[in-house]
Amino acid sequence: MKAAILAGGYGKRLRPLTDDRPKPLIEVGGKPIIVWQIEWLRKHSIKDLVILVGYKKNMIIDELGSGGRYGVRISYVVEEDPLGTGGALKNAEHILGGEELFLLINGDIITTLNPLELVEMLRKNPTAVASIAVVPLRSPYGVVRISDNGGVTSFIEKPMIPDYMINAGVYAMKPSIFNYLPEKGDIERTCFPKLASEGKLLAKVYGDDVYWRSIDTVKDIEEVGNDIASGRLSL
Helix, strand or coil: EEEEEECCCCCCCCCCCCCCCCCHCCCCCCCHHHHHHHHHHHHHHCEEEEECCCHHHHHHHHHHCCCCCCCCCCEEEEEECCCCHHHHHHHHHHHHCCCCEEEECCCCEEEEECCCHHHHHHHHCCCCCCCEEEEEECCCCCEEEEEECCCCCECCCCCEEEEEEEEEEEEECHHHHHCCCCCCCCCCCCCHHHHHHHCCCCECCCCCCEEEEECCHHHHHHHHHHHHHCCCCCC
């Protein structure tokens, strides 16, 4: 089974760090994000990878090469102009559009969830086209509970909000997904809403038993680096 990693974006929210390198090569805990992802996938016996590159593509290709030193096989699909996440995947149809299910990973997440659970879920549902991992929304702020007389009854720093689930950026897909993909545009705005409206999109909920973070800001880099250093995150 193949896994594709979306690694072509500009990483604008991480500027100026991404002015001279692509976001997947930003180091977190002493290692590029994409290397953490490769090692995570390899631990789940997924060793056939397709990297979807665009912005500063040569830096990623030079860093990863054929994948041999990471114990995997890597091929590349290049988007010469920005296509969005859906267009980037559509651009790889010649490699991923066979008969097998495949995984798709956003190139800016670090997680310990088991992606094979998404594959198993999708295989058990003949009508579904894709399954996605979802995690509880984490509040960006501390949450304060106040009593009727104005006293603070509790203060919780950046809690999980279990009533709201967010897209974790890990997907299992059948080749029929390519019938829903745009030539240009984001998969989250085009393909997934269409699949959801047709009842062909599944979701696997992950909670506190897995680690998941999206690397969007310098603070995210620092916090995940601290989690790695403290042992809270062990991939």
